[in-house]
Amino acid sequence: MFDGKANPIPLKGFTKLGFMSKEFPKVTDKLEYYLKPTDDLLKDDKYLEINTIFTLTTAANALPTVMEFDPKANLTGHHLTKGRLLLKIKNGPGVLIDTDVNHIEVVDEDPSTATCEMLIKDIPIANKFLNGQVDIYGALAKGDLEIKGQTWLLDSVGLILDRIPIYIQ
Amino acid sequence: MKTYNYKKSRELFERAVEVIPNGIYVHYSPAPLIPIDAYPFYVESADGSRFIDVDGNEFIDYMCGYGPMVAGYHNKNIDKAAIEQLKKVDTATGAPAVMVDLAEELENTITIADWAFFAKNGNDVTTYSLMVAREHTQRKKIIRLKGGYHGVHPWTQSPDHPGVLFEDAENIIIGIFNDLDNLRDIIKKNKGEIAGLISTPYHHPVFFDSEMPDPGYWQEVEKICREEGIVIIVDEVRTGFRINVNGANETFGFKPDLICYSKAMANGYPISALVGTNEIKSSASKVFYTGSFWFSAMPMAASLATIRELKKTKGVEKMKEFGEKLAEGLSKLAENHGHELVVSGHPAMPYVRLADDPTMKLHQNWCAECTKRGAYFTSHHNWFVSTAHTEDDLKKTLEIAEDAFNALKKL
Ligand SMILES: Cc1ncc(COP(=O)(O)O)c(C=O)c1O
Numbered sequence: 028m029f030d031g032k033a034n035p036i037p038l039k040g041f042t043k044l045g046f047m048s049k050e051f052p053k054v055t056d057k058l059e060y061y062l063k064p065t066d067d068l069l070k071d072d073k074y075l076e077i078n079t080i081f082t083l084t085t086a087a088n089a090l091p092t093v094m095e096f097d098p099k100a101n102l103t104g105h106h107l108t109k110g111r112l113l114l115k116i117k118n119g120p121g122v123l124i125d126t127d128v129n130h131i132e133v134v135d136e137d138p139s140t141a142t143c144e145m146l147i148k149d150i151p152i153a154n155k156f157l158n159g160q161v162d163i164y165g166a167l168a169k170g171d172l173e174i175k176g177q178t179w180l181l182d183s184v185g186l187i188l189d190r191i192p193i194y195i196q
Numbered sequence: 197m198k199t200y201n202y203k204k205s206r207e208l209f210e211r212a213v214e215v216i217p218n219g220i221y222v223h224y225s226p227a228p229l230i231p232i233d234a235y236p237f238y239v240e241s242a243d244g245s246r247f248i249d250v251d252g253n254e255f256i257d258y259m260c261g262y263g264p265m266v267a268g269y270h271n272k273n274i275d276k277a278a279i280e281q282l283k284k285v286d287t288a289t290g291a292p293a294v295m296v297d298l299a300e301e302l303e304n305t306i307t308i309a310d311w312a313f314f315a316k317n318g319n320d321v322t323t324y325s326l327m328v329a330r331e332h333t334q335r336k337k338i339i340r341l342k343g344g345y346h347g348v349h350p351w352t353q354s355p356d357h358p359g360v361l362f363e364d365a366e367n368i369i370i371g372i373f374n375d376l377d378n379l380r381d382i383i384k385k386n387k388g389e390i391a392g393l394i395s396t397p398y399h400h401p402v403f404f405d406s407e408m409p410d411p412g413y414w415q416e417v418e419k420i421c422r423e424e425g426i427v428i429i430v431d432e433v434r435t436g437f438r439i440n441v442n443g444a445n446e447t448f449g450f451k452p453d454l455i456c457y458s459k460a461m462a463n464g465y466p467i468s469a470l471v472g473t474n475e476i477k478s479s480a481s482k483v484f485y486t487g488s489f490w491f492s493a494m495p496m497a498a499s500l501a502t503i504r505e506l507k508k509t510k511g512v513e514k515m516k517e518f519g520e521k522l523a524e525g526l527s528k529l530a531e532n533h534g535h536e537l538v539v540s541g542h543p544a545m546p547y548v549r550l551a552d553d554p555t556m557k558l559h560q561n562w563c564a565e566c567t568k569r570g571a572y573f574t575s576h577h578n579w580f581v582s583t584a585h586t587e588d589d590l591k592k593t594l595e596i597a598e599d600a601f602n603a604l605k606k607l
Contacts, residue, residue: 164218
């Protein structure tokens with residue numbers, strides 16, 4: 028993702044555009060700050076919240092790319108079925124993801140149209156979940172995660188989500 | 197009607213997650229039980245058709261341990277046979293005599309069986325069946341069917357799952373149940389390379405309705421496989437001794453080469469078996485395959501008693517009758533409440549779902565409301581009935597289901 032000082036997006040040729048040369052690197056610096064947490068930063072509630080929301084959005088939006096290029100996720104794509112998954116922090120933000128055979132994308136629709144839901148108890152648990160530090164079955168049983176509806180969608184989307192950290196370590 | 201709480205189950209689980217991955221794993225994991233707070237996690241005792249959880253709540257058990265319990269928990273005759281054997285010997289240096297009796301009983305009971313090989317879990321023998329088929333045909337490839345479950349060994353899983361490699365699935369071809377054109381196409385593309393076809397006698401996937409074989413399906417599969425020299429393996433780990441004690445293939449009118457059994461064959465005592473025909477016996481003998489506990493005598497004695505008990509009491513007919521009454525009673529109740537209940541599969545292993553809501557949330561809530569009142573219903577796996585389920589159980593179950601339908605209106 029955003030690593031060190033190197034700018035991850037090729038800006039050559041666009042450097043004469045004011046936004047690209049001035050504000051945009053600042054944005055990426057800011058994004059890097061929020062997407063590369065340290066244990067100390069995570070102790071700050073506001074930071075934790077922003078990091079969690081950014082990670083959730085980034086992970087959801089990375090799904091199509093990971094599904095296209097990762098061989099395991101690509102296979103999962105063949106097994107996907109038609110549905111709409113809501114991945115949401117209770118009393119907080121969420122993302123809505125449409126699925127079909129070989130298709131996955133974040134959509135901006137009414138969350139009540141979801142055919143499958145995964146609700147995460149709160150921000151700290153969501154943060155752990157998104158960083159792969161949660162024992163999923165255990166968290167479900169403890170009520171930290173709650174699922175309902177066409178839960179077979181979660182089996183598949185979960186497999187693709189699981190592949191993301193491999194590319195950002 | 198009073199609903200249950202599960203305080204002790206939760207407390208135990210909190211401890212479990214610290215020391216056991218997932219707390220409780222895979223098929224007993226509470227995670228797929230939705231909503232989770234409606235379900236108990238830990239069992240304290242069981243008798244007949246019922247179990248009691250660690251909080252003292254009693255359930256009429258419609259999962260029967262996910263299949264093993266077939267003749268009632270604490271079945272007197274079966275437990276007596278097991279305990280008598282235990283007093284003599286269980287695992288010791290040497291094979292127990294009861295092993296021969298059990299093999300003979302299976303040979304006399306299961307139509308196609310000329311021999312029996314024993315192991316512990318269902319997956320022990322599904323994997324063995326593949327090795328035997330490969331040895332017998334000197335071919336590599338195996339056809340298994342989409343949505344079919346044969347255990348957890350890497351070949352049974354899709355390679356997109358954690359810990360499974362693409363290489364594990366290299367010689368596995370995925371076919372489709374009830375689709376003869378698909379089978380012919382696979383065979384055409386892999387001429388002379390397919391060792392075996394493994395399939396359950398009817399299709400009983402999770403999450404979706406069970407599917408019975410179309411008329412003529414198995415007969416045509418048998419004909420094609422005979423022509424092509426493909427070994428037919430039937431996985432009866434789930435259906436075994438619930439549909440037909442002589443083999444479910446007898447119900448559906450065909451003859452496989454190998455059949456896998458486990459779950460119900462010993463009413464909950466741990467044992468599995470691969471049975472087969474004489475033609476394939478020498479290949480079975482050549483494959484190097486065993487386990488430390490596969491000669492354990494107690495489950496063998498229990499299995500012998502279970503099979504005899506099921507035959508003597510016409511257990512299969514009893515379960516079918518109970519399952520039919522259960523399906524009819526629940527369907528009628530659902531209709532009275534303006535819902536549509538779809539029941540598929542064999543009556544002794546019904547797959548049940550409320551069809552009004554395609555997201556399944558209504559169905560999940562109804563199963564949960566029933567469970568909280570004492571009828572243990574899962575929402576996405578077939579249920580099981582046993583010979584121990586009584587008219588009283590049926591009456592109580594229908595009362596619970598009625599109350600649960602009323603409760604749905606208040607959600
Ligand atoms: C049809 C079928 N085959 C094989 C297995 C695997 O058996 P086991 O879990 O005993 O290894 C199961 C278990 O549910 C099954 O239902």
